[in-house]
Amino acid sequence: MRVTGTGRAAATVLALATWGLAGCGQGSSPQSAAAPPPPEVGVVTVTPGRADLSADLPGRLEAFRVAQVRARAAGILNRRLFTEGSDVKAGQPLFEIDAAPYRAALASAQAQLARAEANLLQAQALADRYAPLARSQAVSQQEALNAQAAAKQAAADVASGKAAVQTAQINLGYATVTSPIAGRIGRALVTEGALVGQGEATPLAVVQQVDRLYVNFTQSAAEVMRLRQALVEGRLQRSGNGESARVQVLMEDGSVYPQAGRLLFSDLSVDANTGQITLRAELPNPQGLLLPGLYVRVRLAQAEVAGAVWLPQQAVARGATGDTVLVIADDGSISARPVKLGPAQGGKALVLDGLKAGEKVIVDGLQKAKAGGKGRPVPWSPAGAASTPVPASASAASK
Template sequence: MKWARGSKAGLGAMCLAAGLGAGLQGCSPAGSQTGPAAAPPPPEVGVVTVAPGRADLSVELPGRLEAYRVAQVRARAAGILHKRLFTEGSDVKAGQPLFDIDAAPYRATLASAQAQLARAEANLMQAQALADRYAPLARSQAVSQQEALNAQAAAKQAAADVQAGKAAVQTALINLGYATVTAPIAGRIGRALVTEGALVGQGEATPLAVVQQIDKLYVNFTQSAADVMRLRQALAAGRLQRAGGGEAAKVQVLLEDGSVFPQAGKLLFSDLSVDANTGQIALRAELPNPQGLLLPGLYVRVRLAQAEVADGVLLPQQAVARGSAGDSVLVVADDGAVTARPVKLGPAQGGRALVLDGLKAGEKVVVDGLQKVKAGGKARPVAVAAAGSAPVAAAPASAASR
């Protein structure tokens, strides 16, 4: 029995030693039992698929608004200003009375001219009657030929006096009309430059007010002569088509807050010469302003559509890498290989880069996660639809012409 108890104790010690050995073997480093670490998966990047389409080639230039017509209201009759007949800042019609000048001297001058005309007409009647009476008497030699000739000359002189009297009356009427100053054009009138009681028109035509027609406005702006020459060369070579199919180029005005004025204008002309000091060419456009919201003198940005690109591609600006060697984008192939593709850019369109050459339809361009990949590496492309990224193709005609 003693041996049996000792045998059981020895057997327990052997089992405990075996368990400790198994535990120590299980705590050994894992690396000693496995092979080399697996390569990390390729990074995920956002891409857009290239779909070329028509796009307007437009530029944004600084410009300034100018009234379509400007007329200075001046006093053409000398006298004391009696009354102002308009409200400052209101719209006036052509021919509407604006000021009254003391007309009493001009009415008196008119009455005197009319009296002189009446006297001349009476003298003409008398002289003509005498000439008519002497004509048959001269033929019968009852009076001398000289007397008949004198009578005819007196009649003609009296007729000339009548014409002079009529001209004097007409002049007096004109001067009397100048006593009421009217609006030369329809438009919006500014503040009065003189007040009642002022002596105006004394020696020169005194400025009284300014009327500006603003239902239409001119937009004056300039463009670099070098840009204009490059555009003309591209049009001549057939790489671009003229915007609007040969019609007047459309012009959009961008306000200070970045919004686009709802009325589109049209380009009227570009200057025939280049400013020697700035190297710029002056351009002018006509802009409808039916509500009178825009005012002359306002500085604006002008978006001018000059040409059309048949196969343009619009990309977010961050997708394009710019360097001394040129512009490029990252393209992901079907097998995930990333390559750098040189591209040719046109002017930015609505905050997006316009690619004129270098990309083909169906290619995937990296627009998100550019910091994760580089040319020669691998990537897993995922289509994105972020604002400014989804519409990769050039905007449709309705959007491009906005």
């Protein structure tokens, strides 16, 4: 077959094109085989410091003092002298019971006393007159002795009369029912016109002192034993320099009650049914914001740790062999580090041992980092924890 000039030119162009493509392919092969850049990971720098260990425990509030107001005098209830739900003072009148029978009993007792005092005056005068006459034998010794006995009997009648008057006055005082303590009074349990105190002390109302409250709560005996063991071994220090442990109350919405309380005591025995130890704390309540019977969460400060490190929970990997974190060195190399943890608080993990000051712990980007690999650390902040760090190349491209 004959090849024309035009055909030869086309063949030459095709050969050159084929050679150019082959040359381009050979030049791009080393670039495609290059390793990708290390992944960007969010890190926090280890800063040891002092940490307070506390436990959040279920508790219930109880009034500091509770007094039942009862009728100690029998009769018809005439009046209620207080406003239900108000604050009352100690000794403040609360109820009035019909006092007419008690006033009459007091008047009768006073009259009996006056009669006894008159008899004493007469008997004593006779005994005094017979005493010298008996010495001169003007009257017999027996008559003088009878006069002295009558005078002493009259004196005893006077003492009995005084006791009867005092009893009548007490009973008359019971007709006005007063508050035994200062506090907040609830609703009246009886109404006007009711017969009270007939055979028993009828409950009329309840007064509770709420300017201070008790907080009763429980803690697992196993946790208490672990804490005591750590204190004995010196891994933890006692909180509060030997003073009563501080107690904070957490409200239902998670807020912390502004007034801190103090631990009073803990039971010496463990409840056989629940394995719990009961504790009690005293809590100020000057404005009466808290009410008795309210269920709360109690935060009890128990110990202190020196040189502790707080980390976000996601930085710690928990496994059957122990807890570990990923530490990144200055050259970007990543290694796994076993750590010893304390009780978590506030969504953070407490590292007691295993980290040194200045080391960088990976918190974000853990899915891209692995022990033995490389990474590029960037500072981590809680606001950015939910999102993956933006690579620097992408950031530059966006500009």
